[in-house]
């Protein structure tokens with residue numbers, strides 16, 4: 001099989017590092033581009049000696065010149081805590097990052113995939129969310145830098161496709177969790193597991209009745225690679241996520257049960273514009289990609305708990 005050259009932006013992050021692993025295992029030549037804003041070299045350390053893996057420290061708000069056959073464009077902070085820290089930079093990353101990588105795809109003829117998000121649906125009025133739903137997004141709130149940034153990235157992808165015939169794939173990712181999430185990432189699954197393992201209070205924002213649908217990382221990466229290699233002309237957008245929906249309180253209780261923790265639930269203020277419900281309709285992914293998640297919540301949480309147990313032990317040993 002001919003080795004193909006694959007560029008992964010955001011490759012040192014949670015999803016990107018899993019993707020690099022999978023692409024290397026499949027015999028590809030991988031270039032990982034990341035400025036380590038939220039990512040971590042430890043996520044890719046085991047790949048650094050591989051002659052078919054290269055790491056380039058680079059900020060995607062600037063153009064990049066490399067030769068490649070496929071581009072997975074993931075670079076962007078994803079946790080609300082991180083993307084709200086410097087919201088203007090988040091918008092720049094989404095918008096300039098998309099333009100620069102689309103420019104690269106145009107010049108090289110590479111196929112390019114965008115890791116968009118369920119956040120393009122905002123605080124949705126319908127449940128589950130289907131790709132044709134246009135969303136209910138606040139343009140001026142604290143989440144807007146991320147939501148609108150991703151929406152304009154999608155727009156740029158489709159404009160480059162229509163105007164310059166760039167070969168695009170747009171994926172809308174719903175909440176995904178698993179090993180290699182950063183311990184201080186701030187998203188709900190990592191927060192709850194770390195709090196439970198330390199027997200600290202579990203922080204529920206609001207009354208915990210808001211819902212999310214959690215996809216295990218291996219399933220997500222499988223869907224991403226299937227989309228990249230899907231039939232010519234299929235652009236998406238396509239939802240990739242696990243349609244099993246839980247309230248945040250149910251998630252907290254499940255984590256306590258699986259970790260046998262002594263933690264108690266505490267209730268804190270609900271962040272502004274926190275979506276009330278979120279669940280993907282994955283009919284399109286099933287039909288076109290023949291994809292659906294295989295790993296359900298207990299199994300996925302157990303694997304993630306094992307990962308964080310090791311991380312906490314490593315920290316304590318230092």
Ligand code: NAD
Nearest residue numbers: 010012013014015035036037038039059060075076078176
């Ligand atoms: P992450 O924060 O772990 O990874 C993002 C990576 O991008 C990090 O390594 C970071 O250093 C890098 N990065 C950020 N800004 C950059 C810049 N300007 N230049 C170069 N690199 C930059 O988050 P993740 O969960 O792995 O998310 C990856 C992608 O998937 C993001 O685009 C995110 O929007 C999307 N997504 C993730 C989820 C999820 O649940 N994990 C859900 C929806 C969408």
Ligand code: UDP
Nearest residue numbers: 080186187188189191203204205210248274
């Ligand atoms: N959340 C929570 N406690 C935490 C972190 C998050 O209750 O310690 C809630 C958050 O308010 C949201 C849900 O969990 O309703 C998912 O949050 P996350 O930051 O993981 O991602 P989101 O889906 O909001 O982008």
